[in-house]
Amino acid sequence: MALVYVHGIGNRPGRSYDEAAHRREVLFRTVLLPAAGLTGAPVVMPCWGGLTRPPRWGLASLPHKGTERLGPDADERDALVEQAPSLLIIARQSVSDALDALYTMIDAQYRQENLLAQAQDFVRYIGLRESLYPHVPENVRYPWLNEVRTDIEFVDRLVAEVWPPEGETLGAGSPIRDLLVSAARRFNPTPLVVGAGRRLVSANTALLLADVLQYTALRGTRDEPGEVISLVGKAIEEAAAPRIVLAHSMGGNIVYDLLSHYRPDLRVDVFVTVGSQVGLFEELSLFRESSTDPEAGKVPLPPGIGKWVNVVDLADPLSFRVAPIFAGADDYGYPSRATWAHTAYLKQPNFHARIGRRIAEALA
Structure with missing residues (x-):
């Protein structure tokens, strides 16, 4: 038995990644796995973020405050206030x-x-x-x-x-x-100045887009898979059964692509997607095995998936349902209540406990 965690976009090897990975692993070992009845199971976390190419000009394409304005100067003191509930x-x-x-x-x-x-x-x-x-x-x-x-x-x-x-x-x-x-x-955020917020977010946004676009362009073929597909496939293949794969965000798209096209022979007993876009990607026919037939019904699960649990937070703009798209997949709502919900799930102990219980039910 083993748990394989596949991260989403925007992760790069380094101190920040290592610290976040450590905290995730602690929650996996102390909360999720015990709740699933799998105490002591190995935890595997392949880091694919370092396999995408760095920006060629060092993100010189980002907007800059020195750029000549098209019209009169805007008031840079305009603020966007995001008031979180108490x-x-x-x-x-x-x-x-x-x-x-x-x-x-x-x-x-x-x-x-x-x-x-x-x-x-x-x-x-x-x-x-x-x-x-x-x-x-x-x-x-x-x-x-x-x-x-x-x-x-x-x-x-x-x-x-x-x-x-x-x-x-x-x-x-x-x-x-x-x-x-x-x-x-720190729970209720202070007002964020639009200009400063834009400068802060732009670099991260560019790297997030880079991961999505480069994965799609460089994922390769079944005979010659790309580095990301190969790394994740090897991690799952080498994990002991029963295999639990928990994938966050873009990680869910990568694993689905892997199991539906590149490695349909791999067995994943429980597939858990969190804040992921698999449903949207399938609607847009972005996977290697996606159908373009508008009359086709629900998509059958890849043969290697035993049970699919998908978690959606209505406050997370990057999470999408899968049950209306895939036959046999289940959606569950989870209110993280966080200011930025997309990365909040995996930081919350009760989320891990609830996922663990769902895994235990799926394995029973």
């Missing part, structure tokens, strides 16, 4: 969802592993409590929810009264409390 608003619907959203705000560069583990345990513990009493309203389970008025008060009250389960309290000055409060303060 943790408290989310908590009054689901405390576990609020804690997952809070966890995503913990700085990815935070390096105190023991404190991160405590924060993770706290979030998981709340999720477990919620799952035991799914029909009990939040204001009954936590009657003080109607008394607190700010996100900070919510975090303070929850930490003090609920954690740890043995009854000890963690008040002001507790490292884990301070970490969670710091994350809560």
Whole structure:
């Protein structure tokens, strides 16, 4: 048995990738695999991002503020305010969802592993409590929810009264409390200046587009597959059965292309796609095996896929359904409640626990 994780676009080898991969692996090993009944299974994470070509002119094509304007100067002080809902608003619907959203705000560069583990345990513990009493309203389970008025008060009250389960309290000055409060303060973003936001986003956007376009152009043929297809195919082939493949974003498209065309002989017992575009790619006939017949019905699953679980967040602009397109595939909604939902899923402990339980059901 093994879990193979295939990342999406915008990943490049280096310190940032290594740190993010480490945090993902910790959640796989401590939450997802135990929930799936696969504790101790190997985790394989092929990094294909470094196989795409770097921009030839070093992204000289990006817009620059020194470019001559076509018309009168625009007011660069115009701002785009993206107001996220407060943790408290989310908590009054689901405390576990609020804690997952809070966890995503913990700085990815935070390096105190023991404190991160405590924060993770706290979030998981709340999720477990919620799952035991799914029909009990939040204001009954936590009657003080109607008394607190700010996100900070919510975090303070929850930490003090609920954690740890043995009854000890963690008040002001507790490292884990301070970490969670710091994350809560970052939950509602300040206004982003359009010009600065554009300059910040453009380079990342260019690299994301590069990954999609170059994969499509360089994926090769069945007889001579490209480097990305070869790397991912080898990782899945060498993984022990039962094979669980979890693919995020563009990773889902790569794995589907692999299983439907390049390596239909590979067996994947459970295929999990998260924030992926497989349904859209098939509608646009972008896969090697895509049909262009407008009268064709639903697409049958590749022969190697046992069970397909697809996760969609309505707040994620890059996630698409597959059930209306593929026969035998199942869609599940998951509200990450994060400001940028596309990368939030895999940072949230309760998401991993829920996916683990779905995997266990699929393997039963």
